[in-house]
Amino acid sequence: MGERIEPWRAAFAVRRDWPDRTHEFVGFVRTEAGAARFIEADRAYWRRAPWRPDHGIVVISLRDFDLHRHRPMCRAPDCPTGSSTVHRVRRRHSR
Numbered sequence: 001m002g003e004r005i006e007p008w009r010a011a012f013a014v015r016r017d018w019p020d021r022t023h024e025f026v027g028f029v030r031t032e033a034g035a036a037r038f039i040e041a042d043r044a045y046w047r048r049a050p051w052r053p054d055h056g057i058v059v060i061s062l063r064d065f066d067l068h069r070h071r072p073m074c075r076a077p078d079c080p081t082g083s084s085t086v087h088r089v090r091r092r093h094s095r
């Protein structure tokens with residue numbers, strides 16, 4: 001750690017999509033592998049919850065990530081989604 005991420009530089013974040021169709025971004029990290037590890041831990045955390053989020057990895061800048069913190073229960077359709085990236089990660093992990 002200790003390596004800072006410039007606000008304008010895109011990095012990776014984990015997107016949680018909830019059953020009520022809201023979403024949030026958590027786990028801003030520098031690498032896709034870091035985001036994948038975050039998802040594994042987060043899945044374990046929510047495993048026994050009455051509802052669970054769907055996870056995705058998105059490419060996002062730190063600035064956008066910070067701005068999104070101020071939008072709780074966000075339902076905006078134009079927020080980044082990353083299903084194709086997530087599929088790539090899953091395939092790599094299943095090997």
Ligand SMILES: [Zn+2]
Pocket residue numbers: 023068071074075076079
């Ligand atoms: Zn949003």
